[in-house]
Amino acid sequence: MGKGTLYIVSAPSGAGKSSLISAMLETNPTYAMKVSVSHTTRDMRPGEEHGIHYHFVEKCDFESLIEQGAFLEHAEVFGNYYGTSRIWIEETLNKGIDVFLDIDWQGARQIREQMPAAKSVFILPPSNGELERRLNVRGQDSDEVIAKRMSEAKSEISHYAEYDYVIINDDFDVALIDFKAILRAERLKQDKQTIKYKGMLDALLS
C-alpha cells in the first residue's frame, strides 16, 4: 500500500486554496487523500461542525495535549489555541493516505522541521488586482477587512520561495491539473514506488 505524503498547502486568502483542495478530493478517486482537521479552543461558529471544520476542545485539554507532544505545530491567536494533531497525521500517512495540511508560512516552517518528508505547495493569485477582486466577490468582508487581508496577503506571499512547488491560480482548471500532476509525480518517486511495487520488483530481480 505504501506510505502517504503530507502536503503543506499555503496561500494568501482569496488565492483559491480551499477550492483547489476540495476539488482535488472530489475529482481524484484513484488515490486516498484527506484533509487534516485542526484542533482549536475557540468557540464553534454557526454552520461549523465538530470534526469537520475543527476539533473543538477545552483550553485545559488543549494544554494537556501540548504537554503530551500531541501537536506537530500549534499557535495562540487572539487568546485561542490552534494545533495540528501529530498522531492523526502519522496514522493516516501510514495507511497510505495523502494528507493536505492547510496552514500559513509560520506553521509550514514548524511542520517542515518535524516532518522533513512533507512536500509544500504555495498557491499564488495572478495579480493583486485579481486577488482583491476575488475577496470582494466573496462578499464576506468589509472594505476594511479586505484591506487588512490584502496586507496580510503580501506578507504571506513574501514566503513563497520556502515551498517546494508553486502553482499560479489564474485559470482554476489549469491550477487543478497542476495540483494533480504534483500528486501523481510525487507518487512516482522511487521510494514510494519501491514500497508499492515490492512484489513486482522482487520478481523482476529474482
Next chain:
Amino acid sequence: MGKGTLYIVSAPSGAGKSSLISAMLETNPTYAMKVSVSHTTRDMRPGEEHGIHYHFVEKCDFESLIEQGAFLEHAEVFGNYYGTSRIWIEETLNKGIDVFLDIDWQGARQIREQMPAAKSVFILPPSNGELERRLNVRGQDSDEVIAKRMSEAKSEISHYAEYDYVIINDDFDVALIDFKAILRAERLKQDKQTIKYKGMLDALLS
C-alpha cells in the same frame, strides 16, 4: 523563459523507453523538449541518419573532443566510442528546452555527477515474462540475442533505485500520463516558477 530540465531516462531494452520518449515529443506541444543525440565513432547502419540517430565522427575527432572536455560522459564499447555532448545540452537547457538523455545506469551516474540538477527516470516492465514477450514481438533478435538482452535487463534493473522517479510501463497510455505528470510537476518546482514568473512575482510583492 526559464531553464530547461535534463531528464536522464534509463530502462532495460524492451521496456518501452524509446516509444515513451517519442510519444512525449509528439503529444506535448505546450513545452519545448528535445532528445540528446550522442556522438559515436561506429559505422552508420542502413536507415540511420547523421544528426538524428547519432553524430557520426572519426575516432581522431572524438579523441580530440574528449581532450577538450566536450563530453558529459563517454564510453568505449567493442572498440567504438559513444559520448554525450556537454555544449549542446547546456545550450539547449539555457534556451528553456527540456532535454531527454537516453542512457544506461553507468552513463547516468556520470551525468548525475556533472549535472546534479538533472532528474532521472527509470522505466520498468511489469514482469520478466512481459519483457521477453516484447523482445520476441519486435522480431529483431535471435533467441540467443534475446537471452543475452534478458540477462542485461536484470543487470540494468538492479540499478533502478538510483533514479528519482520510477515508471511501470504495463499500460503504455498510463505510463505516458505518468511521464507527462513528472515533467509538469518539475516545471512547477519553486526555482523554475520563480524564473518563469519573475515579472508577476515582482508585481505581487511590490
